Amino acid sequence: xxxxxxxNQQIIEITYLIASVLFILSLKWMSSPATAQRxxxxxxxxxxxxxxxxxxxxGIVDYKWIAIALVLGSGIGIPLGMVHMTxxxxxxxxxxxxxxxxxxxxxxxxxxxxxxxxPRFMMAVxxxxxxxxxxxxxxxxxAAGKLQEILPQRPLTYKGQNFVNLSLLAASVAIAVYLVIxxxxxxxxxxxxxVPLLFGVLMIVPIGGADMPTVISLLNSYAGLxxxxxxxxxxxxxLIIAGALDGSSGLILSIIMSKAMxxxxxxxxxxxxxxxxxxxxxxLEEKTVRSATPEEAAGILAAANKVVIVPGYxxxxxxxxxxxxxxxxxxxxRGVEVRFAIHPVAGRMPGxxxxxxxxxxxxxxxxxxxxxxxxxxxxTDVALVIGANDVTNPAARTDTGSPIFGMPILDVDKARTVxxxxxxxxxxxxxxxxxxxxLDKTLMLFGDAKAFVNSIVHELSGNTH
Amino acid sequence: MLAAFIxxxxxxxxxxxxxxxxMSLTNALDAIAVVGxxxxxxxxxSTLSFVFGFLAVVAATSNVVGGFLITDRMLKMFKSxxxxxx
Numbered sequence: 001x002x003x004x005x006x007x008n009q010q011i012i013e014i015t016y017l018i019a020s021v022l023f024i025l026s027l028k029w030m031s032s033p034a035t036a037q038r039x040x041x042x043x044x045x046x047x048x049x050x051x052x053x054x055x056x057x058x059g060i061v062d063y064k065w066i067a068i069a070l071v072l073g074s075g076i077g078i079p080l081g082m083v084h085m086t087x088x089x090x091x092x093x094x095x096x097x098x099x100x101x102x103x104x105x106x107x108x109x110x111x112x113x114x115x116x117x118x119p120r121f122m123m124a125v126x127x128x129x130x131x132x133x134x135x136x137x138x139x140x141x142x143a144a145g146k147l148q149e150i151l152p153q154r155p156l157t158y159k160g161q162n163f164v165n166l167s168l169l170a171a172s173v174a175i176a177v178y179l180v181i182x183x184x185x186x187x188x189x190x191x192x193x194x195v196p197l198l199f200g201v202l203m204i205v206p207i208g209g210a211d212m213p214t215v216i217s218l219l220n221s222y223a224g225l226x227x228x229x230x231x232x233x234x235x236x237x238x239l240i241i242a243g244a245l246d247g248s249s250g251l252i253l254s255i256i257m258s259k260a261m262x263x264x265x266x267x268x269x270x271x272x273x274x275x276x277x278x279x280x281x282x283x284l285e286e287k288t289v290r291s292a293t294p295e296e297a298a299g300i301l302a303a304a305n306k307v308v309i310v311p312g313y314x315x316x317x318x319x320x321x322x323x324x325x326x327x328x329x330x331x332x333x334r335g336v337e338v339r340f341a342i343h344p345v346a347g348r349m350p351g352x353x354x355x356x357x358x359x360x361x362x363x364x365x366x367x368x369x370x371x372x373x374x375x376x377x378x379x380t381d382v383a384l385v386i387g388a389n390d391v392t393n394p395a396a397r398t399d400t401g402s403p404i405f406g407m408p409i410l411d412v413d414k415a416r417t418v419x420x421x422x423x424x425x426x427x428x429x430x431x432x433x434x435x436x437x438x439l440d441k442t443l444m445l446f447g448d449a450k451a452f453v454n455s456i457v458h459e460l461s462g463n464t465h
Numbered sequence: 466m467l468a469a470f471i472x473x474x475x476x477x478x479x480x481x482x483x484x485x486x487x488m489s490l491t492n493a494l495d496a497i498a499v500v501g502x503x504x505x506x507x508x509x510x511s512t513l514s515f516v517f518g519f520l521a522v523v524a525a526t527s528n529v530v531g532g533f534l535i536t537d538r539m540l541k542m543f544k545s546x547x548x549x550x551x
Contacts, residue, residue, distance in 0.1 A: 023494050024471055030487050031478045033543045040537050043494055047529055054500040060507030062515075069506060069519050073526020080527060081534025085542075088485060091535065095492050095528045102521040102528075106501045109514035109521075220488055227498050234501040246495040249476045253484060344481060351484030358542040369481055 008056050015053030016238040022046030023242055027249070033364055050238055085359040086316050089348040090147035093216055097140035099223045103230050104133035108193065110233055116184035123183050125232040127176035131196045132226035138200030140219050146204065147212060147348055157206045168199040210390060212348040214257040221250025253350050260344035260370075262396075262407040289425070292443040294452060297419055298459030300443075301327075302334060304381035304417075308373065310341045310410055311353050314387015314422070318449035324386065325360040327453050330460040339366050341373045341383075341410050343391035374411045383415035387422070387449050393434045418442040421452050486539045493532025499525035 022042045029039030055066070083091045107130040111118070118126065145151040172195040175188050207215055224246025231239030292300075301307060309328070315321060331338050340362065346353045354367055377383065385392055394413045395402040412418055413436050420437060422444060436442060445452055479487050502525055505518025 019497070023497075024475065026490065026494065027475045027479075027487075030483055030490060031475070031480065033480075033483060033540070036483060036486065036540045036543070037537070040490065040533060040540060043490060044533050047493070047497065047533070050497055050500055051503070054503050055507075057504055057507065059504065062507050062509045065509075065515070065519055066503055066506050066522065069522035070526050073523040074530045075527075076523065077527035077530025077532075078534065080531035081538070083535070085539070088489075088535070088539075091531070092485075092488055092492065095489070095532060098524040098528050099492065099495050099498065102496070102498050102502060102524040105517040105521040105524075106498065106505060109505050109511075109517040113510055113514055217488070220491065224491065224495055227495050230498055230501060234504070236500060239497055239501060242494045242497040245471075245476075246491040248473045249487060249491045252473065252476050253488065256481075342481070349485060350488065351481060351486070354482045355485045355539050355542070358539070358544070361542070361544065364482055364543045367482060 008058055012053045012056055015049045016236070019046035019050040019053070020238050020241045022049070023238075023245060027245060085355055086319060087148075088355060089212065089216065089352060090144045092349060093140045093144035093147060093219065096216070096219045096223045097137050097144060100133045100136035100140060100226060103223070103226045104130050104137055104193065106230055107133060107226075107233065108189070111186070111189055115186045115189075118183035120180050120183075122233060123180045124176070125229045127179060127192060129226050129229035129233055130193055131172050131176060132222045132229065134193045135196035135200035135203065136219050136222040136226060138197045139204050139215075140200075140223075142201055142204035143207075143212065143215055143219060146207070154208060161202075161206055165199060165202050168195055168202065172196045172199065210345070211261070213345045213350050213352070214254055214261065214263070216349045217250050217254035217257050219250070221247050221254060224248070224250055257345055257350060260408060262404070289437050289444045290440075290442065291446055292419070294445070294455035295459050297443065297445055297452075298456045300417060300419070301331060301336070301382055301384070301456065302460060304336055306376075306380045307331060307336055307338045307382045307384060308341050308368075308377065308380045308412075308415065309338065310343075310383060310385045310388050310392060310412055311357065312343075312346050312386065312388025312391060313348060313352075314389075315449055316347055316352065316356055316387070318387065320386065320450040320453055321356045321360040321362075323450050323453040323457065324357070325362055326457045327460075328362055328366075330457050334460070339368050339373065341370065341412075342367050343370050343388070343410055346388055346391055370408060370410055377411045377414040380415040382417045382419060383412040385412060385418065385420040385422075386453070389422075389434055392420075392436055395433075395435055399435075412436065413439060413442075416441065419445055421445045421447065421449050423448065482543070483540075486536050489532050489536045489539070493529055493536065496525040496528035496532060499529065 023046050026039045026043035029035040080091055107126055111126055172192055175192040179185060179188055224243050228240050228243025228247055231243050328338050340357060342353050357367060358364055390404055392410050392412045393404060396404045396407040396409045399405060418441055420442060437444060499522055502518045502521035505514045506522055509515050
């Protein structure tokens with residue numbers, strides 16, 4: 001019997017080891033689109049192995065409920081995996097919430113199983129697990145709500161907001177420290193969960209939609225770190241590795257995102273987002289813009305040699321990616337070179353635009369990163385901006401008074417002609433006026449992105465036949 | 466710590482093109498927390514640990530299934546123009 005148990009234990013350890021290796025390989029293969037699908041397979045195999053190995057665990061007596069939970073979870077997971085590509089940001093936020101929920105529940109259960117005899121190190125990682133887990137849980141739910149537009153997207157700010165938030169965070173850390181010293185004080189444990197739950201909500205309240213890529217990455221990182229902490233609690237190296245991988249990937253992405261928005265990383269870490277005040281609106285004078293019809297736009301595009309399309313969140317909202325694909329086809333057929341310029345923070349999560357354009361079957365080697373395409377704008381005949389605003393605002397380069405000064409932008413203003421599809425002249429998400437629109441070479445194309453692109457495509461195909 | 470370091474090294478090389486699938490993949494991998502939850506349910510040491518463990522398994526499994534599914538769907542969409550248009 002005993003040798004049998006030891007044998008089982010060994011099998012579990014081996015499956016976990018193989019799963020860890022597969023997880024790392026899985027991420028490694030994600031580095032290129034050519035091998036990425038292999039990466040997903042590796043992850044899946046690792047996951048199945050790890051779960052199968054866990055079921056051999058000698059303490060398990062109740063398989064029925066495990067099976068029910070697995071089936072139920074799959075039942076929820078399948079529809080979540082089938083959502084439309086435009087809903088990917090909120091789905092991602094929601095799955096961060098689920099992950100954090102899981103980790104917090106396990107942490108809580110482990111605490112009550114062990115109290116009052118919790119070793120200090122254990123209590124410290126356990127506290128980290130539930131604090132990060134619970135703030136990620138409510139924070140991600142809030143983020144998902146904002147992305148799904150159940151909650152208002154405008155940032156809500158009030159005086160002393162950062163002070164309130166930081167004190168809440170400090171309070172939960174203080175409780176954690178107290179519990180490490182006095183692990184018997186279990187009546188404090190619910191407080192240690194409640195305070196970060198509240199903090200999670202308040203942390204997201206001041207955040208506007210444009211900051212979402214950074215926030216989602218950050219929540220991703222928190223979710224990973226809390227899982228890694230849980231790995232220490234339940235003594236699972238596999239979980240530590242997976243959590244650390246997730247944590248560092250989230251961290252890297254949030255660093256990339258905050259760089260792309262010219263925010264300092266500490267600024268991001270303390271959740272001090274959405275500080276940009278709509279001050280620039282005050283200086284709104286009567287400036288003239290030139291607008292154009294779809295026929296004129298089509299004519300200019302047809303006469304061009306090189307066109308760069310700059311997609312933004314507006315394209316996602318209007319679900320215009322398939323129409324953009326038709327435009328791409330129509331222009332390519334006429335021998336026009338069409339490329340797409342992708343700003344790192346365009347959209348609502350890292351890589352959002354790439355996924356949408358890939359969904360519309362636009363080859364990924366046509367999607368060019370900001371640093372690689374900026375040098376090409378002076379040789380570009382037409383830059384067509386679809387639903388992007390702040391990432392094209394030249395004030396970020398020149399106007400030291402602008403709230404987005406210093407933010408790296410796509411230099412569309414250097415193209416020979418600029419066309420901007422926009423619903424109206426209202427300023428973008430950050431409430432900043434965009435001088436790009438008042439340039440002599442800029443043509444404003446007012447209308448819904450999808451409808452407007454459609455009429456351009458119509459014009460272009462009408463001319464060929 | 467080693468894992469974090471490896472993670473850093475590996476992820477730094479991921480092209481921005483794939484940031485969204487990367488995030489959904491790490492999300493699915495992160496749901497390996499399900500193993501801890503399975504043990505809680507299976508051991509059935511107390512009602513609280515059983516109920517919490519059960520909910521945790523449900524939440525994590527939905528992440529596993531949903532995460533892998535959507536990552537796969539996204540990656541299928543990424544096509545290069547080279548093989549299709551010679």
